[in-house]
Amino acid sequence: MNNLSEVVNTARKAFNREVTKPLDFRVKQLKAFHQLLEENGSELVSALQKDLKKPYPEALLAEVESTKNQIKGALFDVHKWVQPETTETNIILLFDKTYIFPQPYGVVLIIGAWNYPFLLVAVPLLGAIAAGNCVIIKPSEKAPATAKALSSLIPQYLDKDCFHVVTGGVPETTALLNERFDYIFYTGSPAVGKKIREASNKYLTPCTLELGGKCPVYIDDEVDIELAAKRIIWGKMLNLGQTCVAPDYILCSKKTEERFIELAKKVLLEFFGAEPENSPDLSRIVNEEHFERIIKFLNCGKIAVGGDYDPKEKYIAPTILTDIKESDSVMQEEIFGPVLPILRATTPDEAIKFINKREKPLTLYLFSSNKNVLDQFLMSTSSGSMCVNDTVVHLSVDSLPFGGVGMSGMGTYHGKYSFDTFSHKRSVLVRSLNAIGEYLGKARYPPYSNAKTRLLKKFLVKRPNLIPPYLSELLIFVFGMLTALTVKEIFAIVPNETLPRPL
Template sequence: MQEQDIEQAYSAKRAFFDGGSTRSYAFRVAQLAKLKAAIKRREDEILTALHADMCKPVYEAFSSEVGILYEEIDYAISHLKRWMRPQRVGTSLMLQPSRSRIVAEPRGVVLIIGPWNYPFQLLIAPLVGAIAAGCCAVLLPSDMAPHTAAVVAKLVGETFDSCYVSVAPGSGAQLGPMLIEGFPFNHIFFTGSPKVGRQVMGMAAKHLTPVTLELGGKSPAIVHADANLRVSVRRLVWAKFFNAGQTCVAPDYLLVHHSVKDEVVELAKGCIREFYGDDPERCADLTRIVNRRRFDTLMGYLADGRIAHGGRSNPEKLYIEPTLLENVSLEAPIMQEEIFGPILPIIVYDSLDEALAIVRRNRYPLALYLFTQSKRVERFFVEQVEFGGGAINNALLHLVSPKVPFGGVMASGTGSYHGRRSFEAFSHHKSILSTSTLVNLSFFFPPYTSAKLKLARWFMR
């Protein structure tokens, strides 16, 4: 795509937004309904594309990439009128006779940059918020999932006027900087790695463009001595190997109390065999690695510990067996970087303080999962660890509900979305003070007498 074409696309959206068409409730709801209908119409094509890009099982692809969007769109439609309504707030006594309100207005023309691991959902979910907020949008899909990117382009092209929402075709590595630095978008929503997130934030600073960054990090799963092990390990293994571990909130490593470590490892081996069979390479329910570069990186991690289970691979099929890794040093490469693959390092701890110190070596994870029956242990980790969100006695599922925000903290991201937070991410909240003209108090105006100062001190005590 030539820079001139990008400029024309951007200018068309700016003109469309300035024309005011996106601001009405009726328009926004209609576009959300059109989006859902388009996804339903092309559902099979979307699932086929996801399988072509990463061999995603239909169940995982539908539940995590399509079905979750239906719920997100329905929630936005049913709550949008209330979200758009100006919020009346109290007014301090010294400002009377006045009334105060907060008005949510659309930010304008926004840029949404999607990742490759959930290439449909993580591009369209922010779009739901942008539409609900009344914005125009440019979408930049990941070129590492080309089949899904093609379906997105087709779906958006047939559903929306290009002056309203469009897809920027081409290489994200080339187009991203061109879009971010070349045009003053009113907001940028990026999902991807912390490394690229820093670059996006730096480039956005040229135009002082606000950003939402949904990044990642080393999200710990902690299994305490008092956990219900059979239930906990089953949930943990499912969450870790869902999408072959290529999930930003996947349990990145396992911290397990020394007293239950051996039992946890044996239970995990049993769950892997139950879920994927004795030969997971033949299992249709296991996603493949996205490309050879990622495959080679993951295979390099296997030298960082002793393989307790798994470890087999097939580079031609980009297949890596669900793997448990023991005797892993905290200094090993696998413990310095987000794994993003089907390898689970297992670290033993003796005390809560020791576990906390390990977590803080990779501070600000996107998620934390704690398996315990103790409220004291739960309070300890929830209060002591800064993390984006998480679950107690579960994993992964906290991001499903549109009723709670999803986002990171510091290195794992800035800002949040889902449900109302998506609407707020793409809105500017404008404060308005309305004052009656029937009374015009001289309190604020010169000359500033001692009596006025005395009144100010009384009002602002």
């Protein structure tokens, strides 16, 4: 189907037929998605290598295996995620049912990014499936091999009416944004994120924006600098720096800077050899546009390590810059490449002040064994996430929500948070029709009086939930006995409403 309106309309009709709502259907689709990865993992890895020359372990573990594990997690727990969640009530509603019912939004749009072109489509997709939505998937045109693989494989495994892949570039994305969706999930740059947000305003469509920003690293003088250097260099050079949570710049003292540079040279030699351009473990920059953008940063400050590049290969050597000024171009935008500037901050206070003058980062990295320093950063900075004494690995913990704050994004996902993102939390109150419930609430009816107002004020005041829900039936029974109701009347007023069963 070439007509995008027809694609969206097909998905809308499937959702309106409630195809995706039964739990059995969701589980079946998740299992099919897992089967896709089991049977085509090698094809996806090959596509990732074509697009970014990703090393095999990075492509396999960071994209394919990571997605498989999140699908397994969803299969383990989706039957619990779909259950209504009971809530506390006030005294007037003591004998009634209140709960939160997770409900799929409908037809959702997922727009992927080029740096992890499979992972950043697949993880939100599995959350949308688990939540019971129909999905239109728009992979990044800057990773054409992966986009082609997705458009070929997904129709072979997932329901063809409910899940669609739309390929193409800016015109196709623009056309999709003119359609009406019930939720939009976008991963990419803040500049494009603003356009997505503008487009979503047409229908007041809720959206998640997974953006980026300059993720700072502060290294204090007392930390194990050898271990810090190894972990920072690994996180920075993963995917050749083309990771939204890659360390973007370092703040540290002069003494720590000198020691870090000395150790970074050793680590880079250990990781990539004397000729890193020939290492099979380094990716390449995705295209010429980004290559040209990044090499301009090499004119900033002083090159302490690296600095080599090859336009034909779109290769840039792992590079460390010193003597950087705040006004330098390398500090004006997210680097998204293997260039790591170091700036001076002799104390935690100086580092925090520097970080807080800028937009809130997606992730903040702290290397310190001092609890007071950790507490200071936790209380005095704001970021989407924070990782202490390591880099990037926090993304592997799907029990932690992942997302930005401010210009680094809005909304979270991973694990159950992916399910929550694609679920509307519907509030439900089911009132009983028994005599006791009516007796407790009758003071609300006109004619009003001061006595009724005082009584309602006491009933509605917030207090600890001292009466568990399962005691409500017992209290009704006791109340009935105390008011001399007959046994027949008592059992007639005991509420028998139950929460809806999982689909």
